Amino acid sequence: MNSAKPDIIPVTDRAREKQFLKFAWDLYRDDPNWVPPLRTDQRELLNFKPHPFYDNAEIRTFLAERSGRTVGRIAAIIDHGHNHCHRERRGMFGFFECIDDAAVSKSLLDAATQWHLEHGMDCARGPLNPAMNHECGLLIDGFQYPPTFKMTYNKPYYARLIEDYGFEKTQDLLAFWGHLEMLEGLDPKIQFIVDEARKRFDIKVRRVDTKNFDRDVEIFLRIYNAALPGTWGFVPLSDAELKHMAAGLKHLIVPDMTTIAEVDGKPIGAVF
Numbered sequence: 001m002n003s004a005k006p007d008i009i010p011v012t013d014r015a016r017e018k019q020f021l022k023f024a025w026d027l028y029r030d031d032p033n034w035v036p037p038l039r040t041d042q043r044e045l046l047n048f049k050p051h052p053f054y055d056n057a058e059i060r061t062f063l064a065e066r067s068g069r070t071v072g073r074i075a076a077i078i079d080h081g082h083n084h085c086h087r088e089r090r091g092m093f094g095f096f097e098c099i100d101d102a103a104v105s106k107s108l109l110d111a112a113t114q115w116h117l118e119h120g121m122d123c124a125r126g127p128l129n130p131a132m133n134h135e136c137g138l139l140i141d142g143f144q145y146p147p148t149f150k151m152t153y154n155k156p157y158y159a160r161l162i163e164d165y166g167f168e169k170t171q172d173l174l175a176f177w178g179h180l181e182m183l184e185g186l187d188p189k190i191q192f193i194v195d196e197a198r199k200r201f202d203i204k205v206r207r208v209d210t211k212n213f214d215r216d217v218e219i220f221l222r223i224y225n226a227a228l229p230g231t232w233g234f235v236p237l238s239d240a241e242l243k244h245m246a247a248g249l250k251h252l253i254v255p256d257m258t259t260i261a262e263v264d265g266k267p268i269g270a271v272f
Helices: 014-027 039-045 052-056 080-086 102-118 158-165 180-185 188-201 210-227 239-249
Strands: 007-010 057-066 069-079 090-098 123-125 204-206 259-263 266-271
Touching: 007 102, 014 039, 014 057, 014 069, 014 090, 052 057, 052 239, 057 080, 057 102, 069 080, 069 102, 080 090, 090 102, 090 158, 102 123, 102 158, 210 239, 210 259, 210 266
Parallel strands: 090 123
Antiparallel strands: 007 057, 057 069, 069 090, 204 259, 259 266
């Protein structure tokens, strides 16, 4: 391992933006479980193209170079929505990718930390790409599987690099893997609850209406916004973010794998 300190370069032009994006493809080239992100989405989430999240947030991206070769990248983020909701002065970091080299990871995290301090932040959290409503967290188990929807994937040594810098785990984020045949083994009490709820509240369930697809995707996101306040780290999506996310999700959602629950014609729950 080369312990020489790398050069840290702020991303300020289109060529550096391309370099920032390309580094992930270089790093994971031989990893069969890595799922490449959509470049257009990445450009928006990094504020290389306009995204409504940045109506109330700031970001500064950095590259690490050694001998003219890219060896790491990081984004320092200030989510003003989060800090307003949680009454904090917390900086976030994300889009962290790095070779297995403590000198590189330390230099990248130093750059993000210094930027946060210069902007009045007094603590930090990450990785968030760029916020809790998008990809967040660090994979620490299950590297033998491809990531599930909206879950992160990273090199196994990232936890060591980030913890060696001084960060500590604060929450566990879990993805559950299920098989259809598991439905046969569900506790009968669950069916009783379903039957009672239908009887007492006249709950109706339906699929997404393909003729009103945009409306139903937005219904799902508005339920998401209404259901999660009070959960750890949650920040509600703005109206602009809701519409932007709905436009993206409608290309990914399979109508036959959706359920919307209604009482008196009003949607109260959804599974997509």
